[in-house]
Amino acid sequence: MTHTLYGDDAEPVERVPAGRLCVPVRPVAHGCAARLFRTPPGGRTAVAFTTPGGLRAVLGPDQPWIALAEPALRALVRPLGVEALTVDPTLTAAASSAAAPMGADTTGAVPVACVPASLSAR
Structure with a gap:
């Protein structure tokens, strides 16, 4: 049996987002810069969303984006030493019916999927 490569293969060799990605940005002196985030283990990552609605759902309606x-996003962040790209991340938190009291043990909480790099460095 021979294996033929067609565009409709069930398992494509390379899983890369195609088309436009919505990239969250922050204002800087001469325009805007891509926001970088940290993964739960602490690595830096660029973040992008496949739809504007997905970006708004995770980062809020006022988050600016481009x-x-x-490939353009990877080229933009590579000089900063960022090799990872997270597409369509979700924020997660511990399931709870009430807020944890002050001083409560929250070590069992599910980590946030993506934390802005500027906040996690504190």
Whole structure:
């Protein structure tokens, strides 16, 4: 049996987001800069969303963003030493019916999927 490569293969060899990605940005002196985040283990990552609605759902309706293709985003953050790209992340928190009291042990909490790098460095 021979293996043929067609565009409709069930398991494509390379899983790369195609098309426009919505990249969260922050204002800087001469325009904007891509926001970098940290993964739960602490690594730096660029973040992008496949839809504006997905970005708003995770980062809020006021989060500014720009449209970039995946290769352009990687080229933008590579000089900063960032190799990871997280597409469509979700924020997670511990399931709870009430807020934990002050001083309560929260070590069992599920980590946040992506934390802004500027906040996690504190």
